[in-house]
Amino acid sequence: MSIPEYHDSSGRRLVDYPRPSVAVDTAVLTPDPERGLLVLLVRRDSATRSDAWALPGTFLHEGETLAGAVLRSLDQKAGLRGQAPRQLYVFDDPRRDDRGWVLSVAHVVLLPPAVVAPVAEERPDDVQLRPVAEATGLPFDHDGIVEMAVAQVRAAYAERPDPERLLPEPFTLRDLRRLHEAVAGRRLQPDVFRRHVRDHLQSTGEATRGSVGRPAELFRHASR
Amino acid sequence: MSIPEYHDSSGRRLVDYPRPSVAVDTAVLTPDPERGLLVLLVRRDSATRSDAWALPGTFLHEGETLAGAVLRSLDQKAGLRGQAPRQLYVFDDPRRDDRGWVLSVAHVVLLPPAVVAPVAEERPDDVQLRPVAEATGLPFDHDGIVEMAVAQVRAAYAERPDPERLLPEPFTLRDLRRLHEAVAGRRLQPDVFRRHVRDHLQSTGEATRGSVGRPAELFRHASR
DNA sequence: TTAATAGTGTCTGTAAGACATTATGAC
DNA sequence: GTCATAATGTCTTACAGACACTATTAA
Known part of the structure; x- marks a missing residue:
């Protein structure tokens, strides 16, 4: 992608500014009607030094939208085909990631249990499902992301019936x-x-x- | 800022990925109790090719938070000392800015009229105040940002009295x-x-x- | 006293919550 | 019939909205 010449008010070209890496982190939630609770998907990230369970995420690639990066990360890292992710918040502390300057755009995706459950069963070493009430102690800002994600989904469902259309029609x-x-x-x-x-x-x-x-x-x- | 070696799942170093520029655009709103309406601050941007009235914005600098960039842009471009900006949405269409790959994080700031009005009076060629109902036709995604900003502020004020503490105490x-x-x-x-x-x-x-x-x-x- | 503004009493309509009752099928 | 679940009737409470009324000051 070519970047045309451009000088800002201080005379610097746009391309000369240092730029942050941009990541996406996604709280994948699924309802469990049997147990009557919300479940969070966590994955073990072997790429980072910390071997902890965390939210799936990835870096934004060139020419890609944030939603695209979210769907790609879910596909690659959890084998999930997702629906429309929703933005929650941008975490922007310049020192939040010691690998460098990384902004993280938190997202939430709500998926039907029929889609999520098989993935966790097939790859129990990679992917786990945890009730949101017990899903604390995650690294980085991930606890906060989960909290926002749950609040967002609950508000949406309090507003109207099944806004994410998880239930197959017709239903009782x-x-x-x-x-x-x-x-x-x-x-x-x-x-x-x-x-x-x-x-x-x-x-x-x-x-x-x-x-x-x-x-x-x-x-x-x-x-x- | 040094970036430690880091290889992702495909073996690429973090630093090797192309990175987007990140901008902030801010809807500065102020209530006008005399006329009973919300007013939006727009500024004429002589740095961009388009000489149109638009929301104040800037590029995120290294080591800076988004809120910091918002406050810096308001200070530099409108002579305003602001309060805590709030994030609204990340606009991420890879082709939304023909100067290159630019993500824009939209923000909203609500300021007291006593702070905003003098600025508009001092620099009428740079800064204008427009009732939000008549503030359409802005470039880029700015119309959408204004709509979200107004909705956000109205929701917050419907919830509790003066959450932004604009009124000096005591008040009737x-x-x-x-x-x-x-x-x-x-x-x-x-x-x-x-x-x-x-x-x-x-x-x-x-x-x-x-x-x-x-x-x-x-x-x-x-x-x- | 009058004008002007602050504050309260009270009625109505709507909606949530709770509980009791009726409806309709399998067995 | 009995049991289990679906659906409805209705009572209570809370609260928004509307309007009338009272309260307290300046002039």
């Missing part, structure tokens, strides 16, 4: 509630939850069959 | 409400507003004197 209100309970990390009352989300959903007219108890109505996300 | 509820009306860009009912913020404030026991009408109680922000 019970399925949806279990998902939200896992994200929120606490029980939700069925009737309160129903009234909270009902207007954002579209009935399919169908119902579950063969289950114990009264069949449940099946829904899709409303048009939007 | 009328002063506080005027400030919030300017931030929100709409009228707020005195009684509703009072009940909304009362618990977060601490009475000084004093009252205004010499004004028309019943004297107003004077408040400070509650301890916190």
Whole structure:
């Protein structure tokens, strides 16, 4: 990529400024509806001196977007095909990384358990899943990233039903509630939850069959 | 700053990767209680080819934090001494700047009108103040930055009374409400507003004197 | 006394939360 | 029928919004 001549107000060319390395670190979260909690993916990084469990991350390559770097790192380091990552915060302490001047852009990605679970099972020495409540003590600023990631996802799910579209359609209100309970990390009352989300959903007219108890109505996300 | 040897998973040294320039662009907002609206500071940038009005910004220097770069750019380019900037978003399209590969970290700063107004009066050819509703048509991603900045500030002020501590203490509820009306860009009912913020404030026991009408109680922000 | 502004009482509508009740299927 | 689960009715509480009313000063 050619950089045209450019002088800033002090007469220095843009290209003459020292530039930081830019990294991305990603909190990969997945709900566990069975246990009713959020789970964080951590990986053991053999490239860095510290052999600790940490968030997956990578350096931004030339011509690449931040989201692209996040998806590449998840693919390479955890064998995951991800959805749209969301930016959380830029960590910019000039001395935060003793390998040099490195900015880190923290991201969060929420994935369905069906995608994440197999990866952790296949590569237990590389990749682990930990309930977010027990996922502290990570190196660098990673504890803070996880905290922001959890807050971000919980706020989004408190706002509207399954904004990340993790649930395959059609689904019952019970399925949806279990998902939200896992994200929120606490029980939700069925009737309160129903009234909270009902207007954002579209009935399919169908119902579950063969289950114990009264069949449940099946829904899709409303048009939007 | 020395960069220790470091090989990533593909065997390349950290220092060998091409690195982006990192810039900061800042939406400087100030409430105008007289007119009841939020005002944006724009400056004419003679260094870039485009001579358009735009947000103040600068490139990140070595060893500097993003907040430091924001404060430096406000000082240099608008003669402003600012408070804590807040990050909004990283714009990362590799082709967003034709001078080269430049990431821009958007920020927002809210300043008291007493600080901003004199600057605009002293340097009308360099610095202008525009109501946010009329501050569209800016170059680059700046329109989007302004939108995010306004949303951020409005959300913060809807949450608690004057989180940026713009009002000098002590203040009356009328002063506080005027400030919030300017931030929100709409009228707020005195009684509703009072009940909304009362618990977060601490009475000084004093009252205004010499004004028309019943004297107003004077408040400070509650301890916190 | 009047004008002007500060502050309070109270009514309404809406929504969350909690609990009881009804509905509908499998067995 | 019994059991299990889905869905709804309704009561309480809280709070925003709206409006009327009272309080306290200057002039």
